[in-house]
Amino acid sequence: MPGISAKSRAGWRSWQLGIKGTVCRLSSSSSTTTIPVIDLSPFVDPHASESSKTQCAEAVHHAAVNVGFLYVKNHGVDPSIMDGALAHARAFFSLPQVVKEEISILNQYQAPSNKEGTTPPLSCRGYQKAMCGLGNRLMRAFSLGFGLPENYFAPFYHRSFWCLRLIRYPPVSPQERESLSSGLGCGEHSDYGCLTLLNMDESTQALQARNTQGAWIFADPIPGTLLVNIGDMLSRWSNGKFKSTPHRVLPAVGKARISIPFFFEPNLDTLVVPLPECENYARAHGKIYSSVLFADHLRSKVTNNFSFLEPSPTATSLTGSKVHTVDGKGSERH
Numbered sequence: 426m427p428g429i430s431a432k433s434r435a436g437w438r439s440w441q442l443g444i445k446g447t448v449c450r451l452s453s454s455s456s457t458t459t460i461p462v463i464d465l466s467p468f469v470d471p472h473a474s475e476s477s478k479t480q481c482a483e484a485v486h487h488a489a490v491n492v493g494f495l496y497v498k499n500h501g502v503d504p505s506i507m508d509g510a511l512a513h514a515r516a517f518f519s520l521p522q523v524v525k526e527e528i529s530i531l532n533q534y535q536a537p538s539n540k541e542g543t544t545p546p547l548s549c550r551g552y553q554k555a556m557c558g559l560g561n562r563l564m565r566a567f568s569l570g571f572g573l574p575e576n577y578f579a580p581f582y583h584r585s586f587w588c589l590r591l592i593r594y595p596p597v598s599p600q601e602r603e604s605l606s607s608g609l610g611c612g613e614h615s616d617y618g619c620l621t622l623l624n625m626d627e628s629t630q631a632l633q634a635r636n637t638q639g640a641w642i643f644a645d646p647i648p649g650t651l652l653v654n655i656g657d658m659l660s661r662w663s664n665g666k667f668k669s670t671p672h673r674v675l676p677a678v679g680k681a682r683i684s685i686p687f688f689f690e691p692n693l694d695t696l697v698v699p700l701p702e703c704e705n706y707a708r709a710h711g712k713i714y715s716s717v718l719f720a721d722h723l724r725s726k727v728t729n730n731f732s733f734l735e736p737s738p739t740a741t742s743l744t745g746s747k748v749h750t751v752d753g754k755g756s757e758r759h
């Protein structure tokens with residue numbers, strides 16, 4: 426999830442080339458790098474062979490370690506679900522301002538429940554289920570990639586504290602696009618959770634990821650794929666081995682852009698214990714991470730990033746029976 430205050434990291438290793446499978450080759454003036462496109466069908470097909478799963482898990486692992494971003498194709502989410510969500514978002518954003526403000530994050534601390542007259546994006550149950558399904562498939566691939574049992578992460582995700590966000594970037598003039606201080610895009614940040622599953626409209630040259638050479642690389646939509654990126658929490662879970670790559674969004678000239686990030690997170694009460702399987706990596710890079718309760722991690726990120734928030738409850742009360750969330754979604758629902 427984006428921080429409102431941008432954060433950057435120094436000293437990133439260069440993204441490496443040469444991952445197996447299809448590759449989307451993207452160039453910038455100072456470097457060439459790739460965001461791999463990975464076929465996730467072995468984790469969709471219940472009859473897939475173990476060797477096809479292992480191969481796919483290796484590709485996913487490689488991308489998470491070296492790039493922090495990957496496209497997935499044959500991911501098991503029906504295209505009509507993805508397109509339907511974009512259509513809902515478009516319909517919502519074209520509503521009168523006064524209607525949209527009813528559910529403004531500034532007007533309430535918890536998302537409204539599905540009440541009479543609810544605007545279209547709140548009927549998002551099917552989308553949420555599809556994204557949680559995809560998130561679980563990816564976590565199975567990550568488990569195998571770490572050399573763990575395929576269902577290692579399952580107990581941490583059965584009450585995922587997911588968050589769905591609909592974003593519209595208003596169109597800008599060429600001058601405003603040049604001026605990053607216009608505030609109309611999304612500033613450089615890394616996502617603070619585990620996995621972000623991004624559904625974007627057809628606009629190009631908007632989302633950019635920063636490689637270790639500091640070059641901004643466009644991550645344009647590829648039909649039939651979803652873009653996945655690793656967040657800070659999963660990076661920490663992997664003892665820093667997975668990259669939580671900084672990214673940003675430039676506003677589009679003359680045309681609004683819609684994007685729908687789905688933040689697939691563990692249960693709020695998950696104690697994230699950095700994986701011993703990655704300790705060698707952590708030692709070699711001079712940093713061993715400590716365990717953290719996901720609720721504590723989330724609370725500290727959210728309160729740092731959203732200045733309008735009042736001091737939030739303690740972690741212990743957050744993990745209790747009633748959860749409030751600032752992003753309009755919470756857990757305990759599936």
Ligand SMILES: O=C(O)CCC(=O)C(=O)O
Pocket residue numbers: 426427590592611616621623625632672673674684685686
């Ligand atoms: O709109 C996008 O393409 C990305 C948004 C994003 O990075 C975020 O919400 O964390």
Ligand SMILES: [Fe+2]
Pocket residue numbers: 426427614615616621672
């Ligand atoms: Fe982000």
